[in-house]
Amino acid sequence: MKTTNPELKKGAWTEEEDALLRNCIERHGEGKWHLIPFRTGLNRCRRSCRLRWLNYLKPNIKRGEFEDDEVDLVIRLHNLLGNRWSLIAGRIPGRTANDVKNYWNTRLARKVVAENKKSRCRTKGVPIVKVIKPHPRTFSRTASWVRGTATLITCPALRLYNHDINLEDKCTSPPPETEAGAAWWEGLSGDMADLDRAHTFGCLQGVSLVGELLAETSKTTVEGSLVRDDEGDVISFDIDLWQHSDTTPQPVA
DNA sequence: AAGATGCGCAACCGCAATCGT
DNA sequence: CACGATTGCGGTTGCGCATCT
Numbered sequence: 001m002k003t004t005n006p007e008l009k010k011g012a013w014t015e016e017e018d019a020l021l022r023n024c025i026e027r028h029g030e031g032k033w034h035l036i037p038f039r040t041g042l043n044r045c046r047r048s049c050r051l052r053w054l055n056y057l058k059p060n061i062k063r064g065e066f067e068d069d070e071v072d073l074v075i076r077l078h079n080l081l082g083n084r085w086s087l088i089a090g091r092i093p094g095r096t097a098n099d100v101k102n103y104w105n106t107r108l109a110r111k112v113v114a115e116n117k118k119s120r121c122r123t124k125g126v127p128i129v130k131v132i133k134p135h136p137r138t139f140s141r142t143a144s145w146v147r148g149t150a151t152l153i154t155c156p157a158l159r160l161y162n163h164d165i166n167l168e169d170k171c172t173s174p175p176p177e178t179e180a181g182a183a184w185w186e187g188l189s190g191d192m193a194d195l196d197r198a199h200t201f202g203c204l205q206g207v208s209l210v211g212e213l214l215a216e217t218s219k220t221t222v223e224g225s226l227v228r229d230d231e232g233d234v235i236s237f238d239i240d241l242w243q244h245s246d247t248t249p250q251p252v253a
Numbered sequence: 254a255a256g257a258t259g260c261g262c263a264a265c266c267g268c269a270a271t272c273g274t
Numbered sequence: 275c276a277c278g279a280t281t282g283c284g285g286t287t288g289c290g291c292a293t294c295t
Contacts, residue, residue, distance in 0.1 A: 011289085013263090034281090045265095047282095083283095083284065084284090086282075099262090101284070257293105259291105263288095266284105267283105268285105271281075271282090
């Protein structure tokens with residue numbers, strides 16, 4: 001299955017190789033990585049080409065020191081998502097997953113551990129909050145997702161399902177019972193008009209989210225995390241909706 | 254001055270998910 | 275549904291440079 005060609009070049013890239021790769025992607029676009037070595041004539045494996053592009057050559061990659069707000073964001077997102085570097089990087093414009101991971105491993109990890117130790121001493125007696133991190137799900141517009149047949153998508157911590165019911169009913173669904181859920185519902189309703197090409201409707205029911213999403217774009221990703229206290233009660237939750245453009249996913253809300 | 258050590262970053266590797274047939 | 279091919283992700287390694295002894 002896996003083929004390793006000992007003739008393939010490894011190690012640092014030269015300027016010539018960079019130029020070949022850049023030209024090829026500018027001409028043919030990103031993707032189809034398996035064709036890149038043939039198209040460029042590079043004696044590199046497709047994964048090496050992909051990595052070089054995504055981590056170094058791609059336009060808009062931000063270089064240099066992380067700014068304070070970026071560092072703050074990385075710490076918060078890592079707290080929420082764990083080592084999901086690609087998700088974290090997706091929220092920090094210009095930074096790659098490798099950048100974030102390296103920055104974390106070389107600078108932030110020790111700092112955060114030390115600060116956590118300090119804060120644990122300060123907050124003795126405060127219950128530990130467990131964050132459940134379901135994997136993001138990606139839905140294509142095809143088949144059952146758009147107003148189609150019943151679909152059930154299960155995540156470890158939340159459920160999303162879509163079925164053929166009247167949207168008006170969905171909009172007038174009773175607001176969630178918990179305070180956090182009610183706040184979310186309010187915010188969601190308020191944001192509706194701002195959602196350019198996708199809309200989401202939903203309400204909290206116990207520990208699950210019932211939602212329906214009409215995807216007018218080619219792909220939409222829903223990501224969510226429930227935050228529970230020691231008793232297992234949901235105290236807040238975070239859900240992100242992503243529209244996939246041709247290239248990098250951009251948050252819509 | 255030269256070897257040792259530490260650090261940052263780019264790149265590689267293995268694995269799992271997804272896609273296509 | 276099964277299976278191979280491809281892609282994406284995160285962990286790890288290794289190189290080059292800076293600093294220390």
